[in-house]
Amino acid sequence: MLWILATITFFMVRCAPGGPFDTDKPIPPEILKNIQAKYNLDQPMLVQYGHYLADLVRGDLGPSFRYANRTVNEIIAETLPVSAQLGLLGFLFALSIGLISGMLASSKPNSLRDYVPMGLSLLGVCMPSFVIGPLLVLVFALWLGWFNTSGWEEASDRVLPALTLGIMYAAYFSRLARVGFLDILHQDFIKTAKAKGLSAGRIFFRHAFKGGVLPATTFGGLAMSGIVCGSLVVETIFNIPGLGRFFVQSAMNRDYTLVIGTALLYATLLLIMNLVVDIAYVYLDPRVRHD
Amino acid sequence: MKNLISKLSPLLICLSFAWPALAAQLADKQEIRIGNGTEPRELDPAISTGVPESHIEDNLFEGLCSYDPFTLAPLPGAAESWQISADATVYTFKLRPNLKWSDGKPLDANDFVYSWRRTLDPKTASEYAYQLYYIKNGAAFNKGKLKDATQLGVVAKDARTLVVTLERPTPYFLNLTSFHTLYPVPRHVIEKHKQGWTKEGNMVSNGPYKLAEWRINKHIKIVPNPHYWDKERLKIKVAYFMPIENENTEEKAFVSGQLHMTTTVPSIKIPYYKDLKKRDPKRAVYQSTPMLGTYYYRFNVTKKPTDDQRVRKALSLTIDRRLIVDKITKGDQVPAWSFVPPNTAGYTYPRTYIKDSPSQQDLATAQQLMKAAGYPNGKGFPKIDLLYNTSEGHKKIAVAIQQMWKKHLGIEIGILNQEWKVYLNTVRALNYNVSRGGWIGDYLDPNTFLNMYVTGGGHNNLGFSNQQYDNYIKMAASELDHSKRLQYFRKAEDILIEEVAIIPIYFYTNNSLISPKVKMYSVDGKLQNWAGNLSDRILLKYYAIAK
Numbered sequence: 001m002l003w004i005l006a007t008i009t010f011f012m013v014r015c016a017p018g019g020p021f022d023t024d025k026p027i028p029p030e031i032l033k034n035i036q037a038k039y040n041l042d043q044p045m046l047v048q049y050g051h052y053l054a055d056l057v058r059g060d061l062g063p064s065f066r067y068a069n070r071t072v073n074e075i076i077a078e079t080l081p082v083s084a085q086l087g088l089l090g091f092l093f094a095l096s097i098g099l100i101s102g103m104l105a106s107s108k109p110n111s112l113r114d115y116v117p118m119g120l121s122l123l124g125v126c127m128p129s130f131v132i133g134p135l136l137v138l139v140f141a142l143w144l145g146w147f148n149t150s151g152w153e154e155a156s157d158r159v160l161p162a163l164t165l166g167i168m169y170a171a172y173f174s175r176l177a178r179v180g181f182l183d184i185l186h187q188d189f190i191k192t193a194k195a196k197g198l199s200a201g202r203i204f205f206r207h208a209f210k211g212g213v214l215p216a217t218t219f220g221g222l223a224m225s226g227i228v229c230g231s232l233v234v235e236t237i238f239n240i241p242g243l244g245r246f247f248v249q250s251a252m253n254r255d256y257t258l259v260i261g262t263a264l265l266y267a268t269l270l271l272i273m274n275l276v277v278d279i280a281y282v283y284l285d286p287r288v289r290h291d
Numbered sequence: 292m293k294n295l296i297s298k299l300s301p302l303l304i305c306l307s308f309a310w311p312a313l314a315a316q317l318a319d320k321q322e323i324r325i326g327n328g329t330e331p332r333e334l335d336p337a338i339s340t341g342v343p344e345s346h347i348e349d350n351l352f353e354g355l356c357s358y359d360p361f362t363l364a365p366l367p368g369a370a371e372s373w374q375i376s377a378d379a380t381v382y383t384f385k386l387r388p389n390l391k392w393s394d395g396k397p398l399d400a401n402d403f404v405y406s407w408r409r410t411l412d413p414k415t416a417s418e419y420a421y422q423l424y425y426i427k428n429g430a431a432f433n434k435g436k437l438k439d440a441t442q443l444g445v446v447a448k449d450a451r452t453l454v455v456t457l458e459r460p461t462p463y464f465l466n467l468t469s470f471h472t473l474y475p476v477p478r479h480v481i482e483k484h485k486q487g488w489t490k491e492g493n494m495v496s497n498g499p500y501k502l503a504e505w506r507i508n509k510h511i512k513i514v515p516n517p518h519y520w521d522k523e524r525l526k527i528k529v530a531y532f533m534p535i536e537n538e539n540t541e542e543k544a545f546v547s548g549q550l551h552m553t554t555t556v557p558s559i560k561i562p563y564y565k566d567l568k569k570r571d572p573k574r575a576v577y578q579s580t581p582m583l584g585t586y587y588y589r590f591n592v593t594k595k596p597t598d599d600q601r602v603r604k605a606l607s608l609t610i611d612r613r614l615i616v617d618k619i620t621k622g623d624q625v626p627a628w629s630f631v632p633p634n635t636a637g638y639t640y641p642r643t644y645i646k647d648s649p650s651q652q653d654l655a656t657a658q659q660l661m662k663a664a665g666y667p668n669g670k671g672f673p674k675i676d677l678l679y680n681t682s683e684g685h686k687k688i689a690v691a692i693q694q695m696w697k698k699h700l701g702i703e704i705g706i707l708n709q710e711w712k713v714y715l716n717t718v719r720a721l722n723y724n725v726s727r728g729g730w731i732g733d734y735l736d737p738n739t740f741l742n743m744y745v746t747g748g749g750h751n752n753l754g755f756s757n758q759q760y761d762n763y764i765k766m767a768a769s770e771l772d773h774s775k776r777l778q779y780f781r782k783a784e785d786i787l788i789e790e791v792a793i794i795p796i797y798f799y800t801n802n803s804l805i806s807p808k809v810k811m812y813s814v815d816g817k818l819q820n821w822a823g824n825l826s827d828r829i830l831l832k833y834y835a836i837a838k
Binding site: 016017018019021022023027028029030031034035037038063066067068069070075078079134137141142145148149150151152153236237238239240241242245246252254 | 332338413414415418435489490539544713716
């Protein structure tokens with residue numbers, strides 16, 4: 001799977017017009033030849049591909065064509081932890097806020113307790129992060145002065161980006177949780193539990209919880225990948241030194257090795273997350289286990 | 292004693308008030324944070340090509356000459372003096388005594404020999420190696436035609452004497468010695484760490500500052516170099532260069548006080564900041580500095596219908612440049628009437644037919660030219676595209692010009708945007724009719740502009756070829772008399788403008804937000820307000836933060 005991806009990216013990025021060393025001040029042909037020789041770009045494409053695969057098997061993603069003193073491995077090692085931290089914070093925020101508000105809403109449908117979170121969540125779904133981000137900055141950083149407008153220097157610099165990243169998914173989670181719980185709460189076994197005289201809280205957390213979060217879990221995998229990939233917008237708005245920014249920039253710069261490196265990494269992450277969701281499913285839904 | 296104090300006390304009181312007033316000029320914390328565009332690709336001055344890189348390198352390194360922070364005139368740098376031979380081809384530089392690298396190792400003339408040989412070595416693959424083609428055999432060695440590095444025109448006569456022999460007189464050579472491609476690099480560090488020598492922890496430099504931290508996409512931190520010969524002058528104790536690509540993010544960081552200086556101002560915000568400047572000049576933050584650069588449209592002069600000079604001239608005559616700078620770019624750009632910006636090393640091209648806004652007469656002339664070319668009222672004019680690289684700013688200008696041509700000449704022109712690298716390819720392959728271009732001069736001389744369009748030149752992507760033009764540029768290159776050189780350039784530019792190979796649109800300005808606390812010292816030590824320079828050099832050696 002990853003091999004196919006590496007191969008496709010390898011050839012696609014080389015088919016794009018322009019190369020890593022094109023600039024508006026054209027390089028004299030002799031100098032360009034020197035540069036290409038330095039990066040083995042003067043060899044036939046298949047030879048380059050062979051070299052690349054051989055290095056890849058050893059876990060070496062090669063030197064970056066743009067950042068001359070760094071390898072792709074080094075860039076990923078320095079920036080992935082930042083993106084991961086941001087993604088995780090965003091995800092946790094989305095999950096906790098989403099589930100709580102969804103559960104609140106489902107506990108008393110068609111009341112104020114339902115309308116307020118659902119109205120807010122509709123807003124959250126509709127507003128893209130490049131609107132929410134600057135809005136949060138305007139209010140919390142520029143007006144109230146609680147946070148820095150951008151950067152990744154202090155611990156508090158994590159708050160606004162994580163909120164921005166998480167809000168949209170929190171909204172989805174809350175709607176899905178509401179639907180999930182409403183569905184479960186009308187099932188026969190819940191009625192049975194009620195008839196047995198169990199307390200509302202016990203019914204809710206003991207009997208309804210697993211089934212209620214099921215739709216949200218399905219979405220969890222999707223959300224996780226969305227958060228990982230969506231972080232590039234947030235990273236740009238808040239100037240965060242994460243990997244997301246390189247994902248797009250490297251393609252613009254025709255930084256061949258970095259393009260393939262980041263693509264492979266994201267693909268691996270997506271595969272892992274899908275696996276995690278499948279496993280969570282087995283745990284939450286007995287019906288899957290029986291199949 | 293008591294008596295004395297009581298007598299002196301009025302004086303003491305006066306002094307105690309006056310003293311803080313004098314010392315109060317500078318803040319206790321001399322730390323500066325600078326927005327710096329894209330993440331640097333490299334900090335190897337011999338290899339790097341970008342502006343963000345040069346901002347940092349100019350502070351980490353010092354060439355034979357250094358820059359005057361305001362005029363950029365060459366000042367003694369690593370060299371304390373120099374002599375130029377009568378035929379202006381041999382420069383003998385005397386280095387300062389006891390020069391050191393930031394790790395304390397000595398630096399002498401041999402380091403310059405090593406560094407320049409390295410830059411020209413084909414294996415180093417430096418994109419800017421051609422900045423050293425002026426020295427004898429520089430081009431031949433870089434192109435691999437000459438293998439023997441000892442034949443290069445750079446020789447260490449002794450530890451403190453560097454003799455540089457040029458291919459031909461080059462009036463701007465002294466300016467070039469303060470350019471980053473010609474900075475010395477530390478042999479002992481490069482041989483030890485190879486490609487990784489510029490990493491945090493490895494890097495050693497010879498300028499006012501040294502590298503302290505390099506966090507990718509986060510910041511680059513530099514601190515004073517304790518071995519720098521002029522370290523007493525340094526006021527700034529810590530400087531951060533923050534890579535912020537998004538101009539809105541940068542502006543917000545400035546407003547919240549996280550940055551002292553930005554490299555951009557969102558054009559939509561410029562009117563607001565200008566207004567602020569008018570209302571309260573003391574707290575003004577918006578700064579606009581002329582730049583050595585021109586925004587222009589280029590023609591493919593080999594492809595119909597832009598192969599016809601009359602068509603090109605008509606297109607140029609109908610552009611309202613004033614409208615573009617006032618209503619679209621808004622950043623105090625100057626409507627251009629020439630390719631070389633005014634006051635480039637004493638050269639200003641006089642105004643010809645190109646006006647800020649076209650007069651009725653101009654419009655009538657343009658319409659007649661189109662008629663003569665066979666397109667009366669635009670009839671029969673082939674459908675061509677105006678090509679630009681994808682950017683909101685370029686698009687607005689293209690749309691405005693599209694409308695001007697439609698209104699005045701009755702022609703329908705399409706606008707076409709391409710992603711940067713695709714656009715570069717299209718232009719180079721002469722696969723266009725009209726395209727947007729911009730050029731920032733490499734050094735303070737008209738040659739950096741006019742040399743582009745000689746026949747077969749590497750930067751000539753117009754298909755333009757004019758024997759006379761080539762001759763004038765060649766004559767200027769070997770002319771020693773400055774005013775005669777300028778006359779040759781003038782004649783060459785006459786041809787470029789009369790042939791309308793390009794349409795100059797505006798001269799670039801560099802717009803930035805600068806905190807009023809940022810001050811600069813002149814070379815003779817006078818503290819004054821921040822002021823920009825033509826090439827956007829940030830020379831922290833002369834900077835200070837006021838209270």
